[in-house]
Amino acid sequence: MTAVAPAQPAAAAAPGTAPFFAVRDIHAYYGESYIVQGVSLEVHHGEILALLGRNGAGKTSTLRTIARVDNPVLRAGEIWLDGKPLHRMKAFEASRAGIQLVPEDRRIIQGLTVEENLTLAQVSPGQGWDLERIYSHFPRLAERRRQEGVTLSGGEQQMLAIARALARDIKLLLLDEPYEGLAPVIVQEIERILNEIKAQGITTIIVEQNAIAALRLADRAVILDTGEVAFTGAAADVLADQDLRKQYLAV
Template sequence: MDAMTNAEARTAVRTSPFFSVCDIHSYYGESYIVQGVSFDIEEGDIVALLGRNGAGKTSTLRTLARASDPELKGGEIWLRDEPVHKYRDYQAAAAGIQIVQEDRRIIPGLTVEENLQLAQIAKPKGWPIEKIYDHFPRLAERRHQEGITLSGGEQQMLAVARALAREVKLLLLDEPYEGLAPVIVREIEGIVRQIKELGITTIIVEQNAIAALELADRALILDMGQIVFEGSASAVLEDPELRNEYLAI
């Protein structure tokens, strides 16, 4: 049998993980934020991306979604055989990378249902709206209510539901529990558990590290834009010294 060419070998390597991040470097202007981050994710995993404020978590997440800021200036991002590092944000979304940003970005003047319908204008579509309502019954009750008048927890539900209205292969959640009362956090946790049961690969950036770790399969810890720990979520939960050093909890 002929030996594999170098190109074939590279393809075999990069198509092995479901999602592969290879030595990415991102900048806000001259500020060097994401400094050589690499990791792989298997399909269906939930990964907690953790670190102190300013560690580079949101910047990493935005880089993966190919947002215009920060600017990617090196490295590769692969979703199976999709070269995401070459894409713009709308192309990454079309490939199946959906991000729910911390500010939720509910569109003023539109009802809950109109927010969902707008998400489905661009193909490929994800869940039908009635399926979304089956998993988010509170949104079904408020389908004709203006989205920005919902409570904080309901807006977070709508932001997640809107991501699912597009085809989603990788879901990126940025601070899904931010500013929510504990009882609402538990509701959002329930939604993330549903997402896990459905096999949707997810990365969670969350300041509430314990809540994220209790949901996650794996954990990545960032410090100063670099990964300082990669392993199981349970390993972080069981290591108070590690949490104290990098998470201050």
């Protein structure tokens, strides 16, 4: 069996510079349940990181901790985005600092059209993508701009949720299970959009049970196992190491 690489520190930034995004030894809890157990990771500007692991490994909890939502509760550690201390912020402050989370349930606002959902997201005019730019990358949304958002198909709602994040002042995009429940042909469409976003240089962390799809998209990967980092390395290395994937991802 191929030896499993231990967790290693992310590639160092240039001397005298800090990484664009860094998580330093964070510990988070749901009540008294210890969920995120000393996770550290780095993401460089314009990079895509796949955050992987089996069900219950702590992936979504880590993503929610980064976004500074109410649960889980961060009890120790630091989170830095472009020099700003997110660990000292509430969720709305982290959002204003540039963190945009696309949750698994998408949270499309009932009663609003596609375009109204997007317009409402543009709380800082001129900071995020404007409608013209969004529609150029999401032609399906352009076709359905007058349709109520919650009546879209699952894949179209996922597109709307991603587009809504881009409409805000974004520095780091957090994607939680973007392919969940979607037909393969729609997954391919979402992959196309995410590759276009990658080409735009948007820094991204993706949590996804479809590990192979996430690894094809990502530059690097971090694998969690019961709340701890088990592996850090190039996404291509994980794709090439079947034994590593079987041990931690069951794929």
